[in-house]
Amino acid sequence: MASLLDVVRQCQNDNPWEDKSLRAFCVDGVQIGFVPEHVLSVIEAYLAKEPSVVVIEKDVLTFRPDADAAQRSRDMARLVEWMRDTKKFPDPLDGWRNERYNIYGPGTDGARSSVAFTLERAACGLFGLTTFGVHLTAYLPDGRIWVPRRSRTKQTWPGYYDNSVAGGITAGDPPMESIVRECQEEAGLQEEHVRPYIKQTGLITYFYKTTGGWRQPEMQYIYDLALPSDAIQLAPGDGEAESFDLLDIPTVLDLMRAGKFKANCTLVLIDFLMRHGWLTAENEKDYTEIVSLLHTPLRLPTP
Amino acid sequence: MASLLDVVRQCQNDNPWEDKSLRAFCVDGVQIGFVPEHVLSVIEAYLAKEPSVVVIEKDVLTFRPDADAAQRSRDMARLVEWMRDTKKFPDPLDGWRNERYNIYGPGTDGARSSVAFTLERAACGLFGLTTFGVHLTAYLPDGRIWVPRRSRTKQTWPGYYDNSVAGGITAGDPPMESIVRECQEEAGLQEEHVRPYIKQTGLITYFYKTTGGWRQPEMQYIYDLALPSDAIQLAPGDGEAESFDLLDIPTVLDLMRAGKFKANCTLVLIDFLMRHGWLTAENEKDYTEIVSLLHTPLRLPTP
Numbered sequence: 001m002a003s004l005l006d007v008v009r010q011c012q013n014d015n016p017w018e019d020k021s022l023r024a025f026c027v028d029g030v031q032i033g034f035v036p037e038h039v040l041s042v043i044e045a046y047l048a049k050e051p052s053v054v055v056i057e058k059d060v061l062t063f064r065p066d067a068d069a070a071q072r073s074r075d076m077a078r079l080v081e082w083m084r085d086t087k088k089f090p091d092p093l094d095g096w097r098n099e100r101y102n103i104y105g106p107g108t109d110g111a112r113s114s115v116a117f118t119l120e121r122a123a124c125g126l127f128g129l130t131t132f133g134v135h136l137t138a139y140l141p142d143g144r145i146w147v148p149r150r151s152r153t154k155q156t157w158p159g160y161y162d163n164s165v166a167g168g169i170t171a172g173d174p175p176m177e178s179i180v181r182e183c184q185e186e187a188g189l190q191e192e193h194v195r196p197y198i199k200q201t202g203l204i205t206y207f208y209k210t211t212g213g214w215r216q217p218e219m220q221y222i223y224d225l226a227l228p229s230d231a232i233q234l235a236p237g238d239g240e241a242e243s244f245d246l247l248d249i250p251t252v253l254d255l256m257r258a259g260k261f262k263a264n265c266t267l268v269l270i271d272f273l274m275r276h277g278w279l280t281a282e283n284e285k286d287y288t289e290i291v292s293l294l295h296t297p298l299r300l301p302t303p
Numbered sequence: 304m305a306s307l308l309d310v311v312r313q314c315q316n317d318n319p320w321e322d323k324s325l326r327a328f329c330v331d332g333v334q335i336g337f338v339p340e341h342v343l344s345v346i347e348a349y350l351a352k353e354p355s356v357v358v359i360e361k362d363v364l365t366f367r368p369d370a371d372a373a374q375r376s377r378d379m380a381r382l383v384e385w386m387r388d389t390k391k392f393p394d395p396l397d398g399w400r401n402e403r404y405n406i407y408g409p410g411t412d413g414a415r416s417s418v419a420f421t422l423e424r425a426a427c428g429l430f431g432l433t434t435f436g437v438h439l440t441a442y443l444p445d446g447r448i449w450v451p452r453r454s455r456t457k458q459t460w461p462g463y464y465d466n467s468v469a470g471g472i473t474a475g476d477p478p479m480e481s482i483v484r485e486c487q488e489e490a491g492l493q494e495e496h497v498r499p500y501i502k503q504t505g506l507i508t509y510f511y512k513t514t515g516g517w518r519q520p521e522m523q524y525i526y527d528l529a530l531p532s533d534a535i536q537l538a539p540g541d542g543e544a545e546s547f548d549l550l551d552i553p554t555v556l557d558l559m560r561a562g563k564f565k566a567n568c569t570l571v572l573i574d575f576l577m578r579h580g581w582l583t584a585e586n587e588k589d590y591t592e593i594v595s596l597l598h599t600p601l602r603l604p605t606p
Binding site for chain 2: 112174175176198199200201202203205219221224274275276277280281282285286287288289291292294295296297298302303
């Protein structure tokens with residue numbers, strides 16, 4: 001069995017700031033992503049033929065200074081649609097979702113950040129752009145946790161265990177609305193069974209490198225759903241999960257250590273177990289290091 | 304009124320790694336602290352006259368390679384007692400506590416860290432050594448928080464508001480035993496009113512620069528005490544606090560923004576309010592930045 005620190009490092013497994021082979025993706029001089037050289041070459045070939053507000057300057061991917069968010073979004077969409085249609089990067093673009101994510105850049109008018117553009121969810125990894133999600137742990141007063149098993153037909157992590165409810169944040173959605181909708185769609189939880197019991201409890205941040213080598217800075221908004229009893233049931237909604245079970249905490253820990261959970265879900269569960277006093281400085285030898293790894297500074301613009 | 308981000312930055316107000324005027328304090332080649340040049344000069348003068356396992360090599364403060372933890376502790380004690388007796392640094396040494404802190408260095412035998420030596424609490428700031436503490440928030444089901452006011456005769460932060468219970472971790476104490484004892488000593492809480500309701504809930508870490516300019520990397524173990532009612536009362540024990548009041552959360556937030564809390568206590572309360580869903584991504588504009596600042600990577604050895 002792996003240690004919990006090993007488990008955390010399967011997700012927190014990268015530091016793109018230290019990889020000098022990566023090129024910067026910048027907006028108004030502020031770095032927002034990490035672009036592998038072979039991706040930059042493909043973009044260069046595209047830009048040689050197509051007019052675009054996307055430009056490459058001294059190996060940095062960026063935008064024409066006069067371009068606004070709408071123009072950036074339009075031309076990034078054209079670029080990645082061309083990549084998809086010409087089969088440049090089947091991983092990740094064969095996983096096309098038709099779902100736009102907000103990409104954050106430096107702030108304007110005194111704000112700390114602003115939406116620089118929006119981009120198809122499946123394309124974010126090509127550019128090492130930060131993605132944002134919502135993850136929820138539903139649990140009972142006796143400590144048991146609702147754990148879904150991902151459908152065996154899912155493209156990513158088929159058959160792995162998952163957080164009770166989780167999803168990416170679509171452009172324009174506040175995190176709370178995002179998670180309330182995911183509760184309905186993924187787990188069949190009606191809004192009236194969510195709003196009275198849900199609490200936002202923090203964030204986790206990490207750098208994940210996918211099996212395909214794509215760099216994914218990620219920030220997850222974390223929620224607890226303290227259900228009063230098992231009278232409120234979670235059940236497969238949209239085909240993402242094949243089943244939901246109520247598992248006790250020792251079972252959840254065993255499954256994590258055995259590598260049966262989707263990698264980033266283990267970070268959310270470990271954070272949950274730490275906040276609820278199950279994992280402590282006294283019973284977990286790597287406690288201080290794990291807490292730190294759950295909150296890796298991304299040093300990239302965030303909302 | 305200050306923003307909560309301003310409040311956080313009053314405590315998370317330093318990055319000694321970026322201050323090139325500071326000299327390294329190393330154990331077996333691993334940096335454990337930050338020594339101002341004027342302190343290093345004083346140590347140099349002392350070492351010219353006194354035999355010691357403490358050595359200065361190429362502007363780095365360190366130990367003779369054959370010295371063990373007991374020898375390092377003994378000679379560091381002699382050094383700081385001489386500094387105290389010769390009035391080299393009245394701030395901080397006039398605050399001498401006769402209390403030893405563990406100072407962590409690199410691990411031995413495969414461990415991630417080990418106790419390199421122990422040192423008088425009041426002397427840690429001279430060397431920018433990481434200190435470890437325990438901070439607890441006692442609260443009621445209606446959300447009110449027990450808030451003590453520090454005695455007006457205290458040397459540090461007189462008259463400021465504080466966390467319900469807090470203290471430093473003396474060498475040899477597990478964090479949980481430390482906080483249970485502080486509950487008794489500072490707030491008159493009997494053990495049987497603590498153990499059933501206490502939970503460890505995480506860590507916060509920050510770099511604090513004192514008003515005297517001393518560098519303090521700090522790691523605080525965080526606890527919640529969910530009291531069932533106000534039948535269990537907190538009351539001044541050892542003279543650290545002059546009074547304890549039950550304050551509602553809007554009042555606590557107002558006092559924090561008005562600068563009435565001891566600086567590091569605001570970080571603990573903000574972490575509490577975030578974990579309990581009072582401060583959210585929707586109601587706090589600097590949410591993502593604040594969460595990050597509560598978990599600054601120290602990049603120094605910790606337990």
